[in-house]
Amino acid sequence: MFDEMSGSNETVRSPYKEYKNWVDSEDPAWLRKKSDQAEEFFRRTGITFNVYGSKEDAERLIPFDIIPRIISAREWNKLTKGIRQRVHAINAFLYDIYHRQEILKAGRIPIDLIANNEAFLPQMMGVSPPGNVYTHIVGTDIVRTGEDDFFVLEDNARTPSGVSYMLENRETMLHMFPEIFSKIRVQSVSDYPKNLLRSLAASAPECATDKPVIAILTPGIHNSAYFEHAFLADQMGAELVEGHDLRVVDGRIAMRTTQGYTPIDVIYRRVDDDFLDPINFNPISQLGVPGIFDVYRSGGITIANAPGTGIADDKAIYSYMPEIVEFYTGEKAILQNVPTWRCSDKQALSYVLEHLSELVVKEVHGSGGYGMLVGPASSKKELALFRDKLLARPDNYIAQPTLSLSTVPILTRKGLAPRHVDLRPFVLVSPDGIEITPGGLTRVALKKDSLVVNSSQGGGTKDTWVLRE
């Protein structure tokens, strides 16, 4: 097991040296008091997320741990190089899939995988978004298993969330421990909203003016990530709209204001494809805007991320990412994929069934840790139940080995103790290029030995520090 503070033995790894000295010299009781203050701060500010299916206390706090996760400049440079390459390939792939489909013609990925995929949107065929950017916002999930072993776990090219925690976690740390930031030189994350705004403005359609009108489309105050939608709108100075605030006026999407309807140029939507447009997609959706897709096709608005990007982060497609990267960049993928068994494949399925207790099994379209099986942590009964699910719909699942995720210490009542973590850096793509904020969201499994870091399943977060060179 690899601990990011102490490595594989008991020495302190260099990115953590200064911090460890500092934390060891502080009174543990004082640290715990700070930790309680942090929670109070989050509650007061209303940094909450909603849990689906939980009646009481529907708004919950994500536990925040005050021990930072620290990444050296060298490690970060390597990571960003790999992420950049991958995100570039994803956008090239999406353009190709919705135009000439060269990758299918070349036989590098099977046609079935696209043709029979719910995430593929035939309506997007032939549509070219401004600058051919499909994924304006990406949250690449990365796990680490050793000194130089980083894996991409998921590409999250639809509507990744969590960036507000990256920003608020840092704000909280700066507020609580100002002195440590003068000792340790940490790269700033606070430009993210400004960069997001610039990046979205650069993606505006041709009909937009010099100062494009940008809006965030939220499903509303009951959505699990509503806080984040409001937070970003606030920080960017963008409008926060719901579907019923919008309608088609003269071939544009316009929002209802106190002075009538005003056109919008770019929509950062936090609503899934399916709910975007009841005329063109799911007819019962109340969250979208009737006709928005037609306006989009005719170039009247930019939708970020573009509809149909799900085909690039689908978990079955994921297993082909090394091929995809190579096909579009002509280079080997810098970041590794986690080995993946596609259960649609007979041989793979029988291997998965045989080794179920060692594997992690995920739904192809699932997210948020819902509907997944962690073999080593499951009972015999749970395994048997999942076996039936697999046999009934093998296409719906992929399996991966249970990786020994790296650990970072958290503050417990008994002092520092290691817990497993992952990392979600946030990537912005515009016609001007790809930008990665130095930091990200570190999610941490608070239970000892647990590998599930999802906030909906009891995970917490940490501030993520990328050190200056």
Next chain:
Amino acid sequence: MLSKTAGGLFWMFRYLERSENTSRLLEAGFHISLTRANSAEDEWVSIITTAGAKYAYEAKYKTYDAASVIDFLLRDKSNPSSVLSVFEGARNNARMVRTALTREVWEAINESWLAMKVLLVNPVHERELPDVLNFIKKQSAIVRGALHGTMLRNEIYDFAMLGTFLERADNTARILDVKYYVLLPSFSFVGSALDNIQWETVLRSVSAQRCYRWLNQGEMKPMGIADFLILDRRLPRSLAFSYANIVQHLNFLAEEYNIKHTCHEQAKTIHTRLKTKTIETIFEEGLHEFITEFIENNIELGNQIEADYNFNG
């Protein structure tokens, strides 16, 4: 500004104002029930009526007693105008329009809501009632203070103020509507000690008993009280004061948007009536008729503002 945001602000502050007014009503009722035990039931009836909750209350309770009324108006979630319900409404609207609020205003309403939820988790015992009511009024004052202290004086502020003063005018008018008979000359001929208490309750339910005493050296006259609550431009809960503010903020909006709507005409008409009438003419023409008409006009104005600024699409 998005219409939804304007609507959210308008209702956030209507609800906030209502939570405060309901607490004040309860305070006045509680006071009278302590001092005049045998007229307590009538008082609770009139409080429930003033709160516009008679129908809902009687669907649930057979009798009017302190514990039931207090619980119904303070924390009953099935009563849409209970303090807990309207405060939740205010906070939900605040969440919706969060991007239009300063951090101070948002934190004030969020903290108030969190504290209120804890405070009202169990039925409030009579002996705790004064403290609880004080707390609720204070919360509303904290939010308003944050608004005055930190918000830009722009359209956002105008819609917040419009919500506040429409609700306040409605509330003061309702108190007068339910209690108008105690202010009529025919009533005061009865000349009992009850009059004074009734008059004082009216003043107390708009927190104006002290202001009235300052201005009138403690002498209670029903017509004077009606004059004070309806026409006095100095009293922050009077109809005239509320309308001076409504007209002012509607005019700011007209300036900012460079357009006047039907609501501007309506507000001006109501305001002119309050400026030009004397309390004597109001009594001559009928206090009750005046109040009933005012309440109707005030509701119409609220609807017209919602329509003119596209709140509901």
